[in-house]
Amino acid sequence: MDTLLKVALVEDNDDFRDLLKRDISKAGFTVHAAESAEELDDLVTHTHIDLLILDLNLPGEDGLSIARRYKRSNPDLYIIMLTARGRELDRINGYDSGADVYLTKPISSAELMAAIGSVSRRLLKQYDRQDLILNPRMMSLTGTKTVELSRQEIVILKALNESPNGNLPYFRLLELCGEIEMHEQSKAALEVRVVRLRKKLNDAGIEGKGIRAIRGEGYQLLSRIKII
Template sequence: MTTPTKVLVVEDDDNLGLLLSGYLRAKGYEAELRTDGKQGAQAYAKNRFDLLILDVMLPLKDGFTLAKEIRAKDPEVPIIFLTARSMKQDTIQGFQSGADDYITKPFGMEELILRMEAVLRRTKGVVAKAEEPVKYTLGSCTFDVRKQHLRTPIRERKLTTKESDLLRLLCMHSNDVLDRSKALQEVWGNDSYFNGRSMDVYIAKLRKYLRDDPSLEIINIHGKGFRLVVP
């Protein structure tokens, strides 16, 4: 199975950020969301990303500054600006900051995906996006990420978006530790206490679904996160 393209989205509009990152995951990308320029810089410093999508008007550090700093360290990583700033000078400044593309809001999700793929073709030679539909075999169960569909030996179940996103992360880290904070950032957008309690409820639901195969188990790793044990 092809490794999904990893995308960092830095967007301070919570609703748009969650919508965008959720859409990218549904299309087979691995997306992380940060809500200000400082968080974006920290996320980039700690992880490898295949593509960056940056807003311009960000708290703490604007997108142009963030792009310049990243570009100084990494001349290869693709950068796309997604912003409401549509003046000609803004576009020029965006490309001068190191952008590979500059998209103004409002925008269409389908157009964004096509532009992402075009940038990836130019910069990487191939589109690294995972083949769709992405499927995981978990013992005697099958999980179709794109359709959000879980088939067990006993039943078939249509998962909610959050159930699907969380199970996908567990599958990507099967027999390894899925960091709790990472899961919260990926699926809920931040790692607040209340989101943590919500995630625990979803973990309990997934445990219940996977009980149809006794060889599967989701284990709590104290102080760290979760491990999906797959034979």
């Protein structure tokens, strides 16, 4: 089983959450568990996820609201809803809120693994279409041609690629580049690095800027890159 897929599981029942986490891990996927929206939000600040598995009845913000919020910020995120609500109207509300798959409890491990496997295959197809491959060990980026990268360019590109929504604030990028304080001079130096990195992305085969400046905030990588 390919382990590319990174899963976040949100379920407030401790026993059921532990059971699902164990089964998903045994199937070969990377899985992080949370019991509430607050824990999920903390998780995604430092971890990229491809698939969100949501219970609907949660303490605080419910699953429908979480799905709508995450789908707005990341339309490419896959969402599987697990719930005891099995009425037609409930399923419609689930899909309207952003669910890609809606499963009703009780559910077997085999059915859930089949749904996760389907998402994984779709994600792999996206990577198969991806032109750019980053090899940090060889310090190279390969697309229609291979270009050499500096250590700092690898750090920036890898961090943007692995961050939620592909974006990071100025201060975090400066920290990664070894800058202790953020000021106009350090931001200007970061901008020069990004301009050079954009050119290398173009040389490797990405059309357009490749990295978008978010005014007053930071930068966003516009194309996902496979890291080997």
